[in-house]
Amino acid sequence: MAKYIGPKCRLCRRENEKLFLKGEKCFSGKCAIEGRPFPPGQHGQSRRRPRVSDYALQLREKQKLRRSYGLLEHQFKRYYQEADRRKGSTGENLLQLLEGRLDNVVYRMGFSASRSEARQLVRHNGVEVNGNKTNIPSYQVNPEDAITVSKASEVQLRIKASMEMARQRGFADWLDVDPEKLSGIYRARPERGELSADINEHLVVELYSK
Secondary structure, three states, X not given: OOOOOOOHHHHHHHHOOXXXXXXXXXXXXXXXXXXXXXXXXOOOOOOOOOOOOHHHHHHHHHHXXXXXXXOOHHHXXXXXXXXHHOOOOHHHHHHHHHHOEHHHHHHHOXXXXXXXXXXXXXXXXOEEEOOEEXXXXXXXXXXXXXXXXXXXXXXXXXXXXXXXXXXXXXXXXXXXXXXXXXXXXXXXXXXXXXXXXXXXXXXXXXXXXX
């Protein structure tokens, strides 16, 4: 399956915002946004401010959200279509579907330092859902599902290091994580107020509604 293999820091610079794609590097002074707070490319440092249209704002918000979760365009669009079919707010449905991905839940629980690392851990049979090995990153986790690092992967130092950093930063309210056992329970789908206020999902809905 196709995937983005270019420099991740370039994506953050393009969106002029930290997307937390590089794990602990994003929390250090080595973050690209800290050193080069301008878009990549030969015109990145231009002093001339281009006129920003409504479409450009919508597109940038969609790209920011898509890149944060590490999805390609056709994958992201399928999530939007599913969110639009469901009852309730399309924007909130979209965020809940993205947060419910297994690789994202693994990342939120602190088993990995980034979503790309979480995807790799899932792909390599390093995670169990309700006691069953599941190697599909897009698997939708349901409320009360138990997520556990497999016995064979518990010894990985990077998992223990990620968990220690996650413990210091704290866990989301909709998760119940046991750092010692490297396991957790996905208690409920997050409400909109529990997610980042920096996301403007309404712009994404406006873009796809045209």
